[in-house]
Amino acid sequence: MEISGIATYAQLRGSGASRRDINDALATGVIRRLMRGWYEFRDADPDVARALELKGRLGCLSGCASYGLWVPAVYALHVVYGDGARFPHLPGLFQHVSSAPHPRTPVWPLKDCLAQVAQRHSAEEALVVLESALNLRLIKPDEIHEVLGHPTRSRIRLAKHLDVSESGSETRVRLFLRRCRVPVRPQVNIRPIGRVDLLVGERLIIECDGAAFHRSAEQHEIDRSRDLAARDLGLDTLRLSYRQIWDQWPETQASLLRQIRRRKHINRSR
Ligand SMILES: [Zn+2]
Structure with missing residues (x-):
């Protein structure tokens, strides 16, 4: 069986190719030898x-x-x-x-x-x-x-x-907060907002971009209406971009720590 455009000599022979067919395919560039007994196709x-x-x-x-x-x-x-x-x-x-x-x-x-x-x-x-x-x-x-x-x-x-997570970005932020002994729960369902990435303490929502690419205009609108619904419930939302989590992590950690020290995540009504 050919996996990811890669095949062994035995797999090529097993698929019906003769030694000569294999040599021809090598000569014409249809396959390329990677190491002894292993070959790649062009789509490898x-x-x-x-x-x-x-x-x-x-x-x-x-x-x-x-x-x-x-x-x-x-x-x-x-x-x-x-x-x-x-x-x-x-x-x-x-x-x-x-x-x-x-x-x-x-x-x-x-x-x-x-x-x-x-x-x-x-x-x-x-x-x-x-x-x-x-x-x-x-x-x-x-x-x-x-x-x-x-x-x-x-x-x-x-x-x-180990916990539930939809992206490594969420995992990174959650692990950091847990190591700082900050109470954090992943993938919490809050009505009527829906599922949020992380709920820190009782009133801080953290949403983490899992992908490096930009969010669509439609997704941006959904995010804004979720933020508004959260404010209605007295919750704050903090959105972290992929770059903030992976390329600017030291600065982002410092900022998160400052916010936690101001106890932004504690329920003010208590
Ligand atoms: Zn490794």
């Missing part, structure tokens, strides 16, 4: 192909992205090598070594990718991909322990922070 996913060219497999955060999980705009490729693999160390890449052998697929299986993020990256990055996988129903809650592996103290802490 460039990240998957690049990882094979580097003699590894796409995994970790890049692997999660290829499964459609929410990941922050990817800054570098994460290539994961099987146990005992020999490979060149290159700058500008994340190159990890797994204790498992290379999978037969061009991308590490999803649970391996999640485990690689949990082992190699921050608790925040692990939470982002785990919550995205749960949100998309690609894993079940009872499979989390399998992904996290041996329950070290840091992994138990990580699992405690």
Whole structure:
């Protein structure tokens, strides 16, 4: 079976291609050899192909992205090598070594990718991909322990922070507030506004842009009417853009802290 425009020699032969057909396809540029036994078609996913060219497999955060999980705009490729693999160390890449052998697929299986993020990256990055996988129903809650592996103290802490989230932006803001010991609930249904991303304390709503692109004019109107409905209920709304959450995070954290110190989230009527 051909995955993401990538095929092994055996898969090409299995689909009926003779050795000569394969050589012809190579000569005419229909396929290109990535590494021994692996070929790409012209429509191949460039990240998957690049990882094979580097003699590894796409995994970790890049692997999660290829499964459609929410990941922050990817800054570098994460290539994961099987146990005992020999490979060149290159700058500008994340190159990890797994204790498992290379999978037969061009991308590490999803649970391996999640485990690689949990082992190699921050608790925040692990939470982002785990919550995205749960949100998309690609894993079940009872499979989390399998992904996290041996329950070290840091992994138990990580699992405690797992919650519902529609984007990594929400996860980042929620985790920051929880670490500051600020009461925050995700995905709260408030009538008649509907579901809000985060409710901080009793009266501060935080809405987080999950995507880097601009919101449509129609979405902008919906946001405004939700804000007005929130004011009617005595709630404040704080909207954070993708850039504020991912590109200007230190400044955004400082601003959030100042607002919390002014106790903006506490119900004034009490
Ligand atoms: Zn990685």
